Amino acid sequence: MLHVKNLSVSYSGQRVLSHIDLRVARGEILGVIGPNGVGKSTLIRALSASIPVEQGTVTVLGQDVSTLPTDARARLIAVVPQARALPPAFTGWEVVLLGRTPHIGWLGNLSAHDQEIARLAMQRTDTLHLAKRHVAEMSGGEQQRLLLARALCQSSPVLLLDEPTTHLDLKYQYNLLDLVRRLAREVGLTILLTLHDLNLVSRYTDRVALLVDGRLEALDTPAKVLTASLLSRAYQIPLIVIADRQSGQAAILPASRAS
């Protein structure tokens, strides 16, 4: 579904990502992890062609996204960005309807079908009660969920999420990632998301890509990537990993200091 081949990205001649190769299958959740500033958000921007790449290709369903017009690209890839830059005067309903933009003709008429998709996206993300509220009056967590609703409204087969749990309390972190998993399993969306919380990565992803110094250090199942040695080296802090034998899920903790 999503295929990234030999991708490198630089800002003003400064290399940030080097020779990234990865594939994400239909219905799969790939978690991208790595220390601050390693290039996780840059990867998401490059995959959605919102920044130019230095070399390499990104294809969805065999189509090179860099060659597609914006609307056609948005019909393939939806992004839930990290920074909240929603227009403060818009209502929740108006924000979510923006997700239909790539589907509507040049006259800009929204059909009953478009409105039904928007309503379903809000229902799925538990944001229907925000339909008439203005963005300026919403909390960070409410805006975060609205961003997901807008992305779902795009009806794209690939969903990219940049730190989607940042503004969410514990309940909504699990709710949102449960929803993301349902979208992968039941709707068949292809999902790539960045997360700092390695315990959530262990619980919710099918495979994990670990970035170190702009390179792909590891790409494998959570059990193979979330190891004390790989993570301690990547994050430059001694860590221990406690794996639950039954679920296979891991808890990652700092190693206690010698006194």
Ligand SMILES: Nc1ncnc2c1ncn2[C@@H]1O[C@H](COP(=O)(O)OP(=O)(O)OP(=O)(O)O)[C@@H](O)[C@H]1O
């Ligand atoms: N627009 C830009 N122009 C120049 N440099 C940039 C730009 N955006 C990001 N960078 C730099 O590129 C590197 C990667 O940034 P990026 O935001 O992709 O990292 P990240 O892994 O998402 O970080 P974090 O975990 O802190 O969110 C950093 O060194 C950052 O300072």
